[in-house]
Amino acid sequence: xAQKMLVVDYSKCTGCRTCEMACSLYREGKCSPxxxxxxxxKFEVEGVNVPTTCANCGKPYCMLxxxxxxxxxxNRTGAVVVNEEKCVGCRACAVACPLGQANYHPERKVxxxxxxxxxxxxCVRFCPSGAISYQxxxxxxxxxxxxxxxxILQEGVS
Amino acid sequence: MTxxxxxxxxxxxxxxxxxxxxxxxxxxxxKWLGGRGFNSAVLYEEVGPDVEPFDPDNRLIFGVGxxxxxxxxxxxxxxxxxxxxxxxxxxxxxxxxxxxFGAELKYAGYDQIxxxxxxxxxxxxxxxxxxxxxxxxxxxxxxxxxVSDAMIKEELRDQDMHIALIGPAGENMVRxxxxxxxxxxAAGRTGMGAVMGSKNLKAxxxxxxxxxxxxxxxxFFRVCADLRERxxxxxxxxxxxxxxxxxxTMPANYEQxxxxxxxxxxxxxxxxxxxxxxxxxxxxxxxxxxxxxCPICCGRYSRIGNGEYAGERGGGPEYETLTAVGPxxxxxxxxxxIHNSFLLNEYGMDSCSCGGAIAWAxxxxxxxxxxxxDTGGISLxxxxxxxxxxxxxMIANREGFGSILAExxxxxAMHFNRGFEYTMTIxxxxxxxxxxxxxxxxxxxxxxxxxxxxDHLQGLPCLELTGAFYPGLVEKVLGTKEAxxxxxxxxKPQMQKYQEDVKAVGDSLTMCTFTHSWSFAVLPEDMxxxxxxxxxxxxxxxxxxxIGGRIVHLERAxxxxxxxxRLEDKNPERFTKEPMPEGPNKGTVFxxxxxxxxxxxxxxxxxxxxxxxxxxxxxxxLESVAIDLRPYRQAYLKRLESLGT
Numbered sequence: 001x002a003q004k005m006l007v008v009d010y011s012k013c014t015g016c017r018t019c020e021m022a023c024s025l026y027r028e029g030k031c032s033p034x035x036x037x038x039x040x041x042k043f044e045v046e047g048v049n050v051p052t053t054c055a056n057c058g059k060p061y062c063m064l065x066x067x068x069x070x071x072x073x074x075n076r077t078g079a080v081v082v083n084e085e086k087c088v089g090c091r092a093c094a095v096a097c098p099l100g101q102a103n104y105h106p107e108r109k110v111x112x113x114x115x116x117x118x119x120x121x122x123c124v125r126f127c128p129s130g131a132i133s134y135q136x137x138x139x140x141x142x143x144x145x146x147x148x149x150x151x152i153l154q155e156g157v158s
Numbered sequence: 159m160t161x162x163x164x165x166x167x168x169x170x171x172x173x174x175x176x177x178x179x180x181x182x183x184x185x186x187x188x189k190w191l192g193g194r195g196f197n198s199a200v201l202y203e204e205v206g207p208d209v210e211p212f213d214p215d216n217r218l219i220f221g222v223g224x225x226x227x228x229x230x231x232x233x234x235x236x237x238x239x240x241x242x243x244x245x246x247x248x249x250x251x252x253x254x255x256x257x258x259f260g261a262e263l264k265y266a267g268y269d270q271i272x273x274x275x276x277x278x279x280x281x282x283x284x285x286x287x288x289x290x291x292x293x294x295x296x297x298x299x300x301x302x303x304x305v306s307d308a309m310i311k312e313e314l315r316d317q318d319m320h321i322a323l324i325g326p327a328g329e330n331m332v333r334x335x336x337x338x339x340x341x342x343x344a345a346g347r348t349g350m351g352a353v354m355g356s357k358n359l360k361a362x363x364x365x366x367x368x369x370x371x372x373x374x375x376x377x378f379f380r381v382c383a384d385l386r387e388r389x390x391x392x393x394x395x396x397x398x399x400x401x402x403x404x405x406x407t408m409p410a411n412y413e414q415x416x417x418x419x420x421x422x423x424x425x426x427x428x429x430x431x432x433x434x435x436x437x438x439x440x441x442x443x444x445x446x447x448x449x450x451x452c453p454i455c456c457g458r459y460s461r462i463g464n465g466e467y468a469g470e471r472g473g474g475p476e477y478e479t480l481t482a483v484g485p486x487x488x489x490x491x492x493x494x495x496i497h498n499s500f501l502l503n504e505y506g507m508d509s510c511s512c513g514g515a516i517a518w519a520x521x522x523x524x525x526x527x528x529x530x531x532d533t534g535g536i537s538l539x540x541x542x543x544x545x546x547x548x549x550x551x552m553i554a555n556r557e558g559f560g561s562i563l564a565e566x567x568x569x570x571a572m573h574f575n576r577g578f579e580y581t582m583t584i585x586x587x588x589x590x591x592x593x594x595x596x597x598x599x600x601x602x603x604x605x606x607x608x609x610x611x612x613d614h615l616q617g618l619p620c621l622e623l624t625g626a627f628y629p630g631l632v633e634k635v636l637g638t639k640e641a642x643x644x645x646x647x648x649x650k651p652q653m654q655k656y657q658e659d660v661k662a663v664g665d666s667l668t669m670c671t672f673t674h675s676w677s678f679a680v681l682p683e684d685m686x687x688x689x690x691x692x693x694x695x696x697x698x699x700x701x702x703x704x705i706g707g708r709i710v711h712l713e714r715a716x717x718x719x720x721x722x723x724r725l726e727d728k729n730p731e732r733f734t735k736e737p738m739p740e741g742p743n744k745g746t747v748f749x750x751x752x753x754x755x756x757x758x759x760x761x762x763x764x765x766x767x768x769x770x771x772x773x774x775x776x777x778x779x780l781e782s783v784a785i786d787l788r789p790y791r792q793a794y795l796k797r798l799e800s801l802g803t
Binding site: 011012013014015016017018020021022024025026028029030031032033034035042044045047049125126128129 | 227228229258265304307308318340341342367368369370371372375376378379382383386390399444445446447448449450451452453454455457459471472473
C-alpha cells in the first residue's frame with residue numbers, strides 16, 4: 001500500500017500556528033515554536049501563510065549527509081527518523097536539507113525532525129483549516145484535480 | 159521553576175531609560191491570574207486619580223497570562239491597560255488584542271510590561287529575550303502601521319518578531335488611537351494608542367526563544383485536545399470560521415433588530431444584506447486568519463475586487479469595524495467599508511470610537527446643530543464616502559475639523575457646547591455598534607456599568623443571544639430557561655454578573671472571549687482543568703469565578719476613585735427613552751431603571767452610590783481597597799446631596 005505523507009495547501013492556512021503548539025507539546029512536553037518540527041512562515045502584509053513541514057524525502061539529504069548514520073527511514077511510515085543515541089549534534093542535516101526542516105534541540109544538543117508522530121501526525125489532527133493533511137500522494141492529487149475540474153464544471157453550468 | 163507563568167515583569171522608565179526586571183510573586187499571581195487581572199492590579203496601585211492620562215506618570219501596561227503562548231485553544235491574547243484619555247471623566251482604560259504578540263512576549267520570558275515616564279524623542283523598545291533596548295524611532299515617526307512594522311523588521315534583521323505599535327493617530331494623540339500588532343490586530347478601545355504616543359513610544363518589538371513549561375504536559379495536552387475537539391463540532395465556532403463575525407449582520411438586522419443604522423437612529427435597514435457574511439465570504443474574502451493557536455480563525459483577510467478601491471487588500475474587518483465605519487455613518491457599500499477599515503488600521507485608530515465621532519457630527523449636521531462654519535466647509539451627509547474618507551485622514555492627522563473629532567464624540571460636543579444628546583457615549587466612551595433595544599438586556603447592563611464605559615466586552619453576555627444553541631446551559635447557570643430571551647428582564651442582572659466574572663477570568667488567562675462567552679465550547683470547569691494542568695495547582699471553577707469577580711470589583715473601585723458611580727452608570731437616552739422605531743423589535747426601550755438597581759443588589763453594590771459595599775470588597779480579599787474608597791464614598795455622597803438626588 002502506498003504510504004501517506006504530509007501534504008500542505010498553503011491557500012487554506014490561517015497562520016494560527018496551532019500545528020507548532022501541537023507538535024512541540026506532544027513531542028517535547030513544552031510549548032515552544034522553536035522546538036516544533038514544523039513552522040508557519042508568515043507574510044502579514046501580503047496576507048500569505050505558508051505551513052512548512054518535513055517532506056520525509058525518499059532519498060533524504062539529511063540521511064545521506066549524516067556522518068554518524070543516525071538518520072534512518074522507518075519502513076512502516078516512511079518517516080525519516082533521527083536516532084538520538086547516535087546523533088552528535090553536528091547539524092550537517094540542517095545544512096543539507098533544502099527545505100529547512102531538520103531542527104536542532106538546544107538543550108539535548110541533537111537533531112530533531114518530523115517523524116510523522118509514528119503515523120498519527122498531531123499537526124494534522126489539530127489543524128483547524130485542513131491546510132496540512134496526511135494522505136497518499138495519489139489521493140492528494142486526485143483531490144486537487146477534482147477541485148480544479150469541479151470549478152470548471154460549475155462555471156460551465158452557470 | 160514556574161509553570162504557566164514566567165513570574166517576571168519588565169519595567170521600562172522612558173524618562174530615565176532605566177530597564178528593570180521584577181519578580182511577580184506567587185501570591186500576586188494567584189490573586190490576579192494574569193493579563194487583565196495583573197494589569198488592573200498594577201494600574202490601581204500605581205496610577206491614582208491625581209495622575210492624568212497624558213502625564214508621564216501614567217502607566218501603559220501590557221499583560222499576558224499563564225495560558226498565553228501554549229496549546230490551550232485561542233490563548234494568545236494581550237491586554238493593554240492604562241488610565242484612559244478618551245473617557246470622560248478619565249477612568250479605567252483597557253483594550254485587548256489577538257495576533258501573535260502575546261505569545262512572543264511569553265517566549266521572551268515576561269508576563270507583563272509596565273511602561274512609565276516619557277522619552278525625550280520618539281523611541282521604540284526592542285525586547286529580545288533578556289536583552290532589552292530603547293532605540294531611536296525618529297525615522298519611524300509619522301509612518302503608517304504596515305510601513306513601520308516592515309522598517310523595524312528590516313532594521314533588526316528579523317522577520318519573525320512580533321511588533322505592537324502605533325500609527326500616526328497615536329503619535330498625534332488622537333484620543334481613540336489604538337495599538338496594533340501583526341499589522342492588523344488592534345487593541346482598539348479606550349485610547350491606549352494615544353497614551354503610547356504621549357510617551358513618545360512608537361513600538362514594542364518582541365522576539366523570544368524560551369519555551370512555556372506546563373506542570374503536567376500529558377494532562378495539559380489531553381485537556382487541550384479534548385477542548386479542541388469539542389470546539390471543532392461547536393455550531394458557533396463553525397459559523398465563526400465560515401463567515402467570521404460578519405455572520406452577525408443578517409440576524410442582527412432581519413431577526414433581532416439591532417443593526418446600528420445612522421448613530422443608532424434605527425436597528426434595521428432593508429438593504430443590510432449587502433454586508434452579509436455570505437457576501438463577504440463569496441466576494442471579498444482572500445483567506446481566513448487565525449490568532450495564535452486558535453482553532454476558531456474568525457479573522458479575515460479581505461481583497462476588494464472592483465469599484466473605486468479595487469486592488470486594496472489587508473487584514474479585517476470584523477463586525478464592529480464594518481458597522482462602525484459603515485451603517486453607523488450611513489454606509490452600506492462593502493468595498494467602501496472595507497477600505498475604511500484598512501485606513502483605520504494604517505493610521506491606528508479605533509473603529510467604534512472613530513465611527514462614533516463621525517456619526518455624532520453627521521447627526522448634528524442633519525439636525526442643524528453643525529454647519530459649514532463649524533466644519534470648515536465640509537458638508538456631512540450620511541453615507542457620503544468621499545467625505546468619510548477625507549475625514550478619516552483629517553482625524554488621524556489632526557487637520558481642521560478632524561482635530562476636533564479626534565477628541566472623541568463627547569469632547570466634540572463639549573467643544574461646540576451642543577449636540578450632547580447625540581453623543582452615543584457612556585462615561586465619554588463611544589458605543590460599540592450594539593443596541594440594547596435589540597441585542598439584549600444583559601448587554602445593556604454591561605454598557606452602563608462596565609469598566610471601559612460603553613462597550614459590549616464587559617461580559618459579552620451571549621447566554622441571551624446564543625445560549626439557546628446549548629441545550630440546558632442557560633437553565634443550568636441561571637435556574638431558568640426564560641433568560642434565553644434577549645428582551646426578557648428575567649435573571650439578566652445575574653446573567654451579566656456571571657458572564658462578566660467569567661470573562662474577567664478569560665481575559666486574564668488569556669483565553670479569547672469567543673471560546674467561552676459567544677460560543678460556550680469552553681466552560682469555567684474547562685478553564686479550571688486547563689489552568690490546573692498548566693500551573694500544577696488545583697483550581698475549581700468557583701475559585702476562578704471568584705477571582706473574576708475580584709478583578710471586576712477592583713476595576714469598579716478604580717472608577718469610584720475618580721468619583722464615578724450610580725449617576726454615571728447610564729446608557730445614552732436614545733436607548734432608554736426612544737422606542738426602537740421599526741424592525742423586528744419595534745417599540746422596545748432598554749428598561750434601565752428596572753434592571754440597574756437589581757444588578758447593584760446582585761453585585762452587592764450600594765443602591766445610592768453604586769460603590770461596592772465594604773463587606774463585598776472584604777469577600778473578595780480587597781480590604782485595603784475598601785479602606786481606600788472611604789473618602790471617595792463620602793465625597794460621592796456629598797455630591798449626590800448637593801444635586802438633591
